[in-house]
Amino acid sequence: xxISGSNKKVKINRSTVEALPYFKPDPEKPxxxxxxxxxxxxxxxxxxxxxSNKAYFAQKRVGRKVVRFxxxxxxxxxxxxxxxxxxxxxxxxxxxxxxxxxKQVKFAESDITLKKCFDDFVGVRSLKPNTFREYNxxxxxxxWDWQSKPLVSITKDMVQTRFKxxxxxxxxALANHEFRILRALINFAKGQYENSKGESLINVNPVSxxxxxxxxxRIKRRQTIIDKSDLPKWFKGIRSLRNExxxxxxxxxxxxxxxxxxxxxxxxxxxxxxxxxxxxxxxKNHNPLSLPMGSFLYKMFKERKKASKSEWVxxxxxxxxxxxxxxxxxxxxxxxxxxxxxxxxxxxxxITTTDSLDISTYAMKALVNHSLNGDVTGGYIVSDPxxxxxxxxxxxxxxxxxxxxxx
Numbered sequence: 001x002x003i004s005g006s007n008k009k010v011k012i013n014r015s016t017v018e019a020l021p022y023f024k025p026d027p028e029k030p031x032x033x034x035x036x037x038x039x040x041x042x043x044x045x046x047x048x049x050x051x052s053n054k055a056y057f058a059q060k061r062v063g064r065k066v067v068r069f070x071x072x073x074x075x076x077x078x079x080x081x082x083x084x085x086x087x088x089x090x091x092x093x094x095x096x097x098x099x100x101x102x103k104q105v106k107f108a109e110s111d112i113t114l115k116k117c118f119d120d121f122v123g124v125r126s127l128k129p130n131t132f133r134e135y136n137x138x139x140x141x142x143x144w145d146w147q148s149k150p151l152v153s154i155t156k157d158m159v160q161t162r163f164k165x166x167x168x169x170x171x172x173a174l175a176n177h178e179f180r181i182l183r184a185l186i187n188f189a190k191g192q193y194e195n196s197k198g199e200s201l202i203n204v205n206p207v208s209x210x211x212x213x214x215x216x217x218r219i220k221r222r223q224t225i226i227d228k229s230d231l232p233k234w235f236k237g238i239r240s241l242r243n244e245x246x247x248x249x250x251x252x253x254x255x256x257x258x259x260x261x262x263x264x265x266x267x268x269x270x271x272x273x274x275x276x277x278x279x280x281x282x283x284k285n286h287n288p289l290s291l292p293m294g295s296f297l298y299k300m301f302k303e304r305k306k307a308s309k310s311e312w313v314x315x316x317x318x319x320x321x322x323x324x325x326x327x328x329x330x331x332x333x334x335x336x337x338x339x340x341x342x343x344x345x346x347x348x349x350x351i352t353t354t355d356s357l358d359i360s361t362y363a364m365k366a367l368v369n370h371s372l373n374g375d376v377t378g379g380y381i382v383s384d385p386x387x388x389x390x391x392x393x394x395x396x397x398x399x400x401x402x403x404x405x406x407x
Contacts, residue, residue, distance in 0.1 A: 012039040012047065013079050023049045045086040047074060056082040058089040062098050069099040108193070108201060114154065115139070115147040117189045124188075128282065130261070135181055142166055142178040151189055151202055156209035163210060172217030183207035225349045228402055230339050235403035237337040238329075246329035248300055249314050253343060255297050255396050257350030257368050259284065260343040264323050266313040271301055277385045280369070289369045292389040294396030296405075353402075354395055363391045 010016045023035045036057075038046040044060045048070070056071040056079075071077065071085050089099060118139055122132065139147060142162070146154060159179070167175040186205045193201040210216050226234055235254075241247040252263050262280045270279045276298050280289040293301065304313065314323040334340050347368070354364045364370075366388055 009038045009040040011041055012037075012045065012083070017047060017054065017074050017079060020047060020049060020054065022054075023051050025051065039083070039086075042083060042086060042090075044090045045083060056086065058086040058093070060090050060093040062093050062096060067093055067098055067100055069093070110150045110152075112151050112189065112193050112201065113148055114143060114151060114185070117151060117185050117192075118147075120192060121185055121188045124192075126286075134177070135185075138178045138181045143182065151186060154186075154206050156204075156206045159206045160209050160213070160215065163215060167217065173219050176217050176219065179207055179210060224342070225345050225352055226339065226341050230337075231402045232404040233337050234333065234339045234341070235405060237333045237339070240336075241329060241332060243326075243329065245314050245323060246326045248304060249323060249326060250329060250346070251300060252297065253346040254350070255294060255399060256291060256392075257347045257354075258291075259347065264314060267311050268305065268308065268313060269311070271305070271313065273298070273302055273305065275385075276389075283369055285369065287369070290385045291367065292385045292392045294393045296396055296400060350395065350399075353399055354391075357391075357394055357398060359391045359395070363388060367392065367395075 010020075020037060023033070026032060034048055034050045036046055036048055036059075038044075044058055046057055046059065048055050048057050048068075054074040056074060056077060057068050058071060059066060059068040061067070069089050071082050071089070074082075077085075093099060118135065122135070127135065159182070163175055163179055166178060183205060186202060186207060190200050190202045190205065238247055238250045238254075241250075249263055252258065252266075253260070258280060262283065265282055266278065266280070270281060272278065276293045277290055278293060278301070280291070283289050301313075308315075310321070312322040315321065316323045318324055330341070330343075351364070351368055354367065359367075
């Protein structure tokens, strides 16, 4: 709708504003619905009048367009205050700022809540099921009351206070984990949400306070492995397990060093008995890993394949149809051998054994799917399971020797 062409000037004060008549539509000008009255003292300051309202405004050309910024209703702001606000806004516009665009950006900022950020993050990233569950748990527990908050309203002080609370109530490890999730979400937001100029709507990640104040907890990394002197008893214990799936699964972890979930998710389509290799499809770094089999592992897979009626190498009875968490096997071995261990202890044992055999760094990292950080040459080396066959066989032979296994 248009504006009346008769834009008159008056000295704006209480009496002149009250005396200004409300706009009357002109039948001959149906597209005109308001009139502008400018101040005779401060250029760009004025009153916009419609059929039922009067409002102060500040108007100035910014670039190639005229920007009219609404200050507020005349019946709520006295003229003296409106004039002061207008002077400030006119100065800002003289610097090239489009105040209406800034208002839109501020509105957009209020729309970007932590919940929206989480939903967008999940929609863009390919999260593993376990990772999604961890993020979702953090949103529902640690940050349940922040979900509807605009990201820009989450301050460094709020982060510091909540971090201390979680550390006290749930422990330092969980506090570190949950706030790393929050940091990841807000870092995502900084790159995801922009204004019309391509500038980020999120300028500061409030979780940075934890680094600035050195508040992150130092968590001592677990360094336990099964003692070499216990290996014969431990290996005899797993090979005598009543459940053959558990027996072979733990043998796989010992002889290859693969992660717990990587072993669970092996399918027969990943096993190549002809070339004596197998593929881990869903790895931690999302890069499929092709590995050679040692002779013992090859025989084990071959025997399992003959008896298998499932697409999964280690089938289960739950929703996933594959083995999920054989804690019962750990308990049984502990009861029969007195040896307590974790699944990751087997990975540490594999890596420690590999290192003791003077296997090359490139081969060792390739076998356990570790990146060659900072090594430019390493980026050009393609992992070949046939080249890894000899070191894998050496490792398997040595581990079985430590276990005092005889074919």
